[in-house]
Amino acid sequence: MRILLFTGKGGAGKTTTAAATALQAARAGKKTLVMSTDPAHSLADVLNLPLGPEPVEVEANLWAQELDIYYSMRKHWGSLRKLMLEVFRWQGVDRKIAEELAAIPGMEEGSAFLWIEEYAREKRFDLIVIDSAPTGETLTLLSLPQVTQWWTSKLFPFPRMALKGMGKLMGGVMPLAAGLEELDSLLEKVEGVQKLLSDPEVTSTRILVNPERMVIAEARRAYTYLQLYGYHVDAVIMNRILPDIEASGFFADYVASQAGYISEIEESFSPLPVLRVPHLGKEVFGLSLLEKVGQVLYGERAVDDFLFKDKPLDLAETDDGYVMNLRLPFLEEGDVKVHGSGDTVTLQVGSRRRHLFLPRFLAFYTIKEILHEPPDLKLFFEKRAG
Numbered sequence: 606m607r608i609l610l611f612t613g614k615g616g617a618g619k620t621t622t623a624a625a626t627a628l629q630a631a632r633a634g635k636k637t638l639v640m641s642t643d644p645a646h647s648l649a650d651v652l653n654l655p656l657g658p659e660p661v662e663v664e665a666n667l668w669a670q671e672l673d674i675y676y677s678m679r680k681h682w683g684s685l686r687k688l689m690l691e692v693f694r695w696q697g698v699d700r701k702i703a704e705e706l707a708a709i710p711g712m713e714e715g716s717a718f719l720w721i722e723e724y725a726r727e728k729r730f731d732l733i734v735i736d737s738a739p740t741g742e743t744l745t746l747l748s749l750p751q752v753t754q755w756w757t758s759k760l761f762p763f764p765r766m767a768l769k770g771m772g773k774l775m776g777g778v779m780p781l782a783a784g785l786e787e788l789d790s791l792l793e794k795v796e797g798v799q800k801l802l803s804d805p806e807v808t809s810t811r812i813l814v815n816p817e818r819m820v821i822a823e824a825r826r827a828y829t830y831l832q833l834y835g836y837h838v839d840a841v842i843m844n845r846i847l848p849d850i851e852a853s854g855f856f857a858d859y860v861a862s863q864a865g866y867i868s869e870i871e872e873s874f875s876p877l878p879v880l881r882v883p884h885l886g887k888e889v890f891g892l893s894l895l896e897k898v899g900q901v902l903y904g905e906r907a908v909d910d911f912l913f914k915d916k917p918l919d920l921a922e923t924d925d926g927y928v929m930n931l932r933l934p935f936l937e938e939g940d941v942k943v944h945g946s947g948d949t950v951t952l953q954v955g956s957r958r959r960h961l962f963l964p965r966f967l968a969f970y971t972i973k974e975i976l977h978e979p980p981d982l983k984l985f986f987e988k989r990a991g
């Protein structure tokens with residue numbers, strides 16, 4: 606199974622290109638699902654079809670699905686939801702508000718993990734194309750496994766023992782055992798899906814960008830954080846490029862600055878391939894326009910080809926230990942803070958943190974040297990004394 610994830614600033618063209626990609630794959634004979642995780646869904650509009658929270662068959666080999674948080678919660682975490690509802694209500698929260706609270710932020714994204722886990726387990730599709738929410742939310746989704754611990758402590762601020770006591774206090778009405786069991790299996794599934802999403806043999810992320818300043822800035826940030834979290838990006842898609850014909854009219858200034866942004870994108874993301882899609886001169890919806898976008902995007906190439914194979918994270922042996930190489934483009938020296946302890950290394954860029962859980966054996970090593978030669982960050986490990 607392959608997973609392709611489309612991310613980028615709102616309006617850049619994620620839904621359009623994700624749908625076009627899925628259509629192209631389906632027509633090449635791959636069983637394909639395009640799944641929207643953006644709470645502000647527009648996949649149905651782009652496909653010009655009614656969709657629902659379960660996959661809807663669009664045509665041969667192609668299914669589409671718009672995730673619905675309430676639906677997903679009932680389906681995938683019924684017991685956990687009941688438990689949370691009881692906890693909130695026990696704290697005196699009104700039922701309706703408790704329902705709202707039980708749908709904590711990040712769950713929309715989180716529920717995507719559970720669907721992916723199910724599809725992967727059942728081997729239901731050859732390809733899953735994820736039309737994700739704007740960059741910020743997507744990063745929340747992708748860093749989810751890293752924050753599950755934080756997350757569960759928010760969900761259950763009480764230690765489990767206390768919860769058990771509470772369950773008894775309430776006369777056993779709280780569906781405690783089932784809820785906790787579900788929580789454990791949930792965490793296990795989230796971890797499993799993270800393995801899929803961070804496996805470059807399975808998942809490739811494609812970043813949408815338009816030749817506009819703000820959009821480029823966001824694409825760069827997205828790229829940096831994706832590398833930081835260890836997710837593999839295999840292409841940048843430059844969408845809605847205006848043709849030169851516009852150069853003399855109303856869009857003259859826009860087209861003139863566009864040329865600069867186009868080369869800026871090509872240069873700064875190099876050696877990543879940059880796929881180009883021109884502005885089609887109209888809104889893109891319906892299968893025939895999507896087919897056109899797909900053809901411009903990939904030409905004769907298969908959409909699920911690995912368009913770029915460089916690894917964001919690499920561990921190699923040295924004479925006296927190991928060196929871990931992380932590729933973090935767009936960061937200057939001094940932008941990354943590294944803290945190491947035990948078998949965990951924490952990288953901090955601004956307010957975002959990534960915990961790198963090192964291979965077990967590295968617990969016997971310490972960081973000897975940190976070398977930041979942009980775009981590479983090298984951590985040298987040497988064996989602990991004694």
Ligand SMILES: Nc1ncnc2c1ncn2[C@@H]1O[C@H](COP(=O)(O)OP(=O)(O)O)[C@@H](O)[C@H]1O
Nearest residue numbers: 615616617618619620621845883884885888889
């Ligand atoms: N290549 C293109 N040419 C013309 N319009 C486009 C093109 N790509 C996207 N659009 C239009 O831009 C708008 C935003 O695209 P969309 O794919 O919904 O962005 P996102 O999912 O990133 O928010 C839509 O109205 C879409 O029809």
Ligand SMILES: [Mg+2]
Nearest residue numbers: 619620643647
């Ligand atoms: Mg969209």
